[in-house]
Amino acid sequence: MSENHNKSPKLGKLLTSHRQPGANFDLYDSNEPYxxxxxxxxxxxxxxxxxxxxxxxxxxxxxxxxxxxxxxxxxxxxxxxxxxxxxxxxxxxxxxxxxxxxxxxxxxxxxxxxxxxxxxxxxxxxx
Structure with a gap:
């Protein structure tokens, strides 16, 4: 599977990747202003x-x-x-x-x- 498997335009820089039971996620900074x-x-x-x-x-x-x-x-x-x-x-x-x-x-x-x-x-x- 590719590193950036979700091609949403809102995805920006990868901040952290978490892999453990109950917390399996990638956290991205948004490309859109917040x-x-x-x-x-x-x-x-x-x-x-x-x-x-x-x-x-x-x-x-x-x-x-x-x-x-x-x-x-x-x-x-x-x-x-x-x-x-x-x-x-x-x-x-x-x-x-x-x-x-x-x-x-x-x-x-x-x-x-x-x-x-x-x-x-x-x-x-x-x-």
Whole structure:
């Protein structure tokens, strides 16, 4: 069988080939443009038996809530968050994504910690 057995025009560069029980696939980068969306965090999750929906947000601005130290409030302001992406994904795939993400973070713990230390050191340099 040829290396590129699916001649779909959407197939681009082969990113990875996976061959093991339960995960037998080739992953290609699309030749067609697809969106890259920045998010600040997630807003809501709706977990269903078949599919789940995850909503992500960006922070537009932080407004002063009028409180502050004089009123005894510990709030610094109110973030205005706007949902900018809603992802619908099979629940099993979402669970696998979460597990793999946590495993990747754990594996990269030393470099993540090192980067955080570097950022702290940099912030101390700011007058």
């Amino acid at each position: 969106p890259t969306v920045f998010v600040d965090g997630y807003a809501q999750t709706l977990i269903g038996p078949a599919v789940s929906k995850v909503s992500f947000f960006v922070t537009e601005q932080v407004i002063d809530d009028g409180g502050g130290a004089s009123s005894g409030s510990t709030l610094q302001g109110v973030e205005e968050r706007v949902v900018n992406l809603r992802m619908v994904i099979p629940t099993r795939a979402l669970a696998e994504f979460c597990i793999q993400t946590l495993n990747s973070i754990k594996q990269g713990e030393a470099s993540i910690s090192s980067m955080a230390d570097q950022n702290k050191a940099f912030l101390k340099l700011i007058p």
